[in-house]
Amino acid sequence: MKRDEAEISSSAVTENSGTGTLGKALAVLETVVTSDKPLRFSDILAVSGQPRGTLHRQLAHLVEEGLLTQGRDLCYEPGLRLLKFAYRSWSRNQFRAVAAPHLRRLHEETGETVHLGVLRGTEIIYVDKVESRQTVRMESQIGNASPVYCTGLGKAALSVLPPDRLAETLGKLTFHRFTANTHLSTASLKRDLDEARLRGYAFDREEHETEIRCVAAPIHDAGFGLVAGISVTGPAYRVTMEQLEIWAHAVRQAAMAISEDVEIRMGPGR
């Protein structure tokens, strides 16, 4: 049995101890892929904290496997194979398929953008989206990851986490000020979560982006023991806090409907 592994929440780098080689390779891959600009060998070296030789071989392997590409300028970039994996993982996502009609309905009711996101570690990963203006290409949000502490979806998801998992997650957070309203401490975040838990839904009061507000409701067991959420998002000039309060009910309804459908379609229990 994994003994104290679950215990360690705050300190330690974690992440790589359990999965050995694979974990380290993926850590490297992730730094390259999630970086905003192309990285050179040394850039990665500085972050990874691994010896030169080791890192070099890891990168070589990643390139050989098609997960990374190396251009003529020696910069590493995400490779094509990732795309292939991605397409499959999205199109075959059961949860998304089950939730889709509810997203659409919620969009029709509100007229604003609807998001479906899943909690993963300290991030919310956007799994689906319905938008008024159908510019919904992959470049939208799908697959994108945002911090939990400054998004409606993130806070909704956190609000239904069992205390131990919540504590663990909170411990791993590092705050970054996106706007004037962004939570910057676990203390203030916790208060917000308590409110959200009572209400059954969470707000984003321009905490991630100015002029963007959102109301989100948690989806408890989204199959596979995942915690997810659904949200309605809109520009502040059009979407007041009062408006969000009004929509909150519908959002909660949708979230519960999805939970039920998941229960039915993906088998009970667990």
Next chain:
Amino acid sequence: MKRDEAEISSSAVTENSGTGTLGKALAVLETVVTSDKPLRFSDILAVSGQPRGTLHRQLAHLVEEGLLTQGRDLCYEPGLRLLKFAYRSWSRNQFRAVAAPHLRRLHEETGETVHLGVLRGTEIIYVDKVESRQTVRMESQIGNASPVYCTGLGKAALSVLPPDRLAETLGKLTFHRFTANTHLSTASLKRDLDEARLRGYAFDREEHETEIRCVAAPIHDAGFGLVAGISVTGPAYRVTMEQLEIWAHAVRQAAMAISEDVEIRMGPGR
């Protein structure tokens, strides 16, 4: 030195020997992700050819890393982390960004669906797409992979491959009859490629899907030493072979324009 390994182009070139652990893990991941239905442990065991213990640990690692998920029915499915990787790899794809305006222009000229694809092994991976009806969500084609031998893009890409790489690729092919027109031997495929090479563009004469035709032109060095292609695709009732011939010029133009832009924007020469 590995003597005859390099010689044998047709069978088993690398794939798993070079990248050690990582390669094996990815092979497992790929079988799960590219499968059309959820796989159980034994299903994977049968395909992977690895001993039970080994495979079990590999899967455990993949799950722990979030690349796979295991449902209550013990079926393995693509995990969320893949989505995250995917989003980044697509949105940061230089080549796609450079080509995008040309795709759009070609679409305006023809009114039909335009695809951008990159050659990877024996597959074409769709990197971008412009469609009339803007239902272009990720579920479209992006990230999807199709065999080279039955797609316009595939044949266009093959037609500009240097002889050795072409031979290598052809050797790795296994044919599958998609329609009555699908190439089923390297011989007939080669003849087709020879014609395509002379013309500068390739056709798909309902070889992958009945009632779907396409004309495609190769893009030689799409940065990173990649070989790619651009194509116009449409339903047979609307798009005759004569029509394709007419569009062929525009498609070639677009392909060459992209090549040039890549040259400029991504630095010269390799």
Next chain:
DNA sequence: ATCGTCGTTCCATTATGTGGAACTACCTCT
């Protein structure tokens, strides 16, 4: 010409993954 930086290669050491076999849980058949 000299130093410093950056990417790449090498190789003895050892941590890590390997895989055969044993174990458990859960079905199905009689």
Next chain:
DNA sequence: AGAGGTAGTTCCACATAATGGAACGACGAT
């Protein structure tokens, strides 16, 4: 119920494959 299967999981001696320090080669700046 009991016997026989099948499918998933765990264990551990062994060997492979990753490690990382150090040396090398290639540029570019001083």
